[in-house]
Amino acid sequence: MDTAVFFDFIKEIAYLLIVYGVFLVLAMAKGKQSLINIIMGLYLGLLLSLQFPYYDSISGGAGTESITKLVIFGVFVLISTWLFNRLMPREFDEKAFEGFGMKFLFAGAATVLVMAFSYNVLPVTEFITPGSPIHSLFAPSEYFFWWLILPLVVLFTL
Numbered sequence: 457m458d459t460a461v462f463f464d465f466i467k468e469i470a471y472l473l474i475v476y477g478v479f480l481v482l483a484m485a486k487g488k489q490s491l492i493n494i495i496m497g498l499y500l501g502l503l504l505s506l507q508f509p510y511y512d513s514i515s516g517g518a519g520t521e522s523i524t525k526l527v528i529f530g531v532f533v534l535i536s537t538w539l540f541n542r543l544m545p546r547e548f549d550e551k552a553f554e555g556f557g558m559k560f561l562f563a564g565a566a567t568v569l570v571m572a573f574s575y576n577v578l579p580v581t582e583f584i585t586p587g588s589p590i591h592s593l594f595a596p597s598e599y600f601f602w603w604l605i606l607p608l609v610v611l612f613t614l
Contacts, residue, residue, distance in 0.1 A: 497537030522579035
């Protein structure tokens with residue numbers, strides 16, 4: 457195995473583990489309701505960012521277009537998550553390690569959404585070199601629908 461391929465794989469694994477770790481720590485600190493709100497916010501943020509018509513007028517040039525798309529997506533996700541946080545009842549008040557299995561699954565569902573968005577919709581592949589096994593798992597467009605459905609199945613079953 458070439459060292460460049462190895463480091464690209466490590467970089468993508470680190471991206472996946474960091475995203476998962478952030479969601480798991482958030483679930484431990486805030487509870488599983490916060491992850492449910494984030495998952496719903498990710499879906500609404502995706503919809504809004506896909507239909508946002510002003511990317512060209514906001515981005516300064518060709519080099520900043522991907523950063524602009526990521527920032528606008530992030531803003532839509534933050535606003536959507538805040539909205540769901542206000543609308544959804546806070547019925548799940550639990551301690552940090554209470555219901556750890558469910559928090560583990562919710563963090564996985566949120567990670568799946570972020571990874572599917574990263575490889576299919578958002579321009580994250582400009583910052584992460586494609587070609588690793590993670591890329592081949594999340595990047596094919598024929599899998600994108602199924603990666604979008606999986607977190608919904610987790611929400612319905614838990």
